[in-house]
Amino acid sequence: MSEYSWNFWFTLPIYPYGQRRTLRREVVRDRLWTFDQLQGIFYVVVPIRMTVVKLDAGGLLVYAPIAPTGECLRLLHELVADHGPVRYIIHPTVSGLEHKVFVGPFARACPQAQVYIAPQQWSFPLNLPLSWLGLPGDRTRVIPDEPSQLPFADQCALEVLGPINLGTGWFGEVALYDRPSRSLLLTDSLIAIPEDPPAIVQLDSFPLLFHAKDSPFDRVEDTPENRRKGWKRICLFASYFRPSVLETAPWGQVIRDAFKVGDRSRKNYFGLYPFQWTDDWQRSFEALRGNGRPLVAPVLQQLILNRAPQETLDWVERVSQWHCDRLISAHFQSPISITKEQFCQAFAFLKSQDLWTPAPLPNIDLQLLAEIDQVLCDRGIVPPSKLSR
Structure with missing residues (x-):
């Protein structure tokens, strides 16, 4: 068996199936690292990314775990040897099965780690119980309403978006800010598209x-x-x-x-x-x-965040108060240089626009997503958009 093997690929049977390479990158010297793997359907492949943060109190924090292949764990254990064990694992999404499916196996590979998950967990197409995904019941906790109560809160701040009611399920995301490295960690809500393949x-x-x-x-x-x-x-x-x-x-x-x-x-x-x-x-x-500007992915713009524009904008306002030098997203480009103004501008599509305000993305390219949105609304599967145009 190769160190790239992922034996539980059948739980999410998408490319590259049972063989997954991992690339580690040091983003901030001796403090913050990213681990990239690959995922896709019909060869539409994009990075899926885990971030590891060094804790000043000793040990490591893992945000958005990926498949714990032999290679991934070997690269992680090299950091553990220098900085101490993984003490905390953050699962920062609600409905993202492509992230959730790795949390249980990763937690079993890190037996000392406490697992914190976003509230109102839900999965699609099957709403699987967390125990079926292997999350350890004795070490798993829901992120509290007051994240300042968390044991690592002196170093890392959290802000929870949602959960947003999508009718048949929920969407949510946890933003994490590492104060010493001035780094903002997000999962799906903000991306940047590089010109060259990662x-x-x-x-x-x-x-x-x-x-x-x-x-x-x-x-x-x-x-x-x-x-x-x-x-x-x-x-x-x-x-x-x-x-x-x-x-x-x-x-x-x-x-x-x-x-x-x-x-x-x-x-x-x-x-x-x-x-x-x-x-x-x-x-x-x-x-x-x-x-290369930061943007909200079109799917989130058209199908999700427009269900809760004010709630999202309130979250954006809270997150924008952090003084960030970089953004690390779980997909596409990383790291991303970002200012407070660029962060807020990426969500400007959630504000009421008059006819003279240009759309951030071409409407003609958004047409299929708009049609999907309309069908889901007409059939009562999702609540209507709250955006006024």
Whole structure:
């Protein structure tokens, strides 16, 4: 068995399944580190990130655990040898199964750690009991209404967003601020899109080159330019599901073309490639990236945070009082240089806008998410948006 093996991949059967590489990066010398792994569907792969904070009182705090593979634990134990054991594990989301599924196994690998979870836990598509996910009952606590009561509160401040009622479930997120390093840790609520694929994504070039194709018959050379091309398209998929610059060929044609493709292996999805990108597809990526500015992911904008705009803005106001030098998100780019003004501006879409206020993202690219939102509202699955436009 390799040190990259993740034996419980079947609990969340998405790429890269049972083999997960881990990359550790020291963000603040002898104080803060990130651990990156990879996850995705249909080769739409993005980083999933854990952050480890050194505690002044001794030991380590882990925020948003990832799969505890042999490699991941080896890299963690190197820090433990220098700084002491993992004393606290923070599970900072409510509905994110892609984060929750790792908490129990990670906690079992760190037997001295107390586990703190965001309130109102819920999972989709199955609302699994926490015990089914392996969280240790004797060491697991819900983050209290007054996070200042937590044993590490002298060093790390917490602010809880939500839980936001989504009708069939809940959304929530815990922001953590490490005072000594002046670092803000978030999970899903804020991201930044890098122009080049992150290092963890570059370890496996196949997804990048797969999405760099313009037709199922292309043989794409492994070059930095083609890796970047594939990455940009992956970002559009991950952000919008179906951006306006993407068209899909009729499935009859897709299947006929698949029989003509040289590589019809399972890895190459049997030659199936339904994607057709318009000539100006890069304009959508540039609008999304916005020169690397922090932004709220389109899915959260269109389907989640618009259900509780004032509650979210109140949370933004509280978090913005922290004096941050950097933001570490659990996905895409990290670290992100950020100012208080940039942090608040990212959530400006939650404020009432008149007709002359430009949208932060092109409405044409948000069309599919808007349609999904409307269908969910019409069927009474989610409450209506509270945003006025």
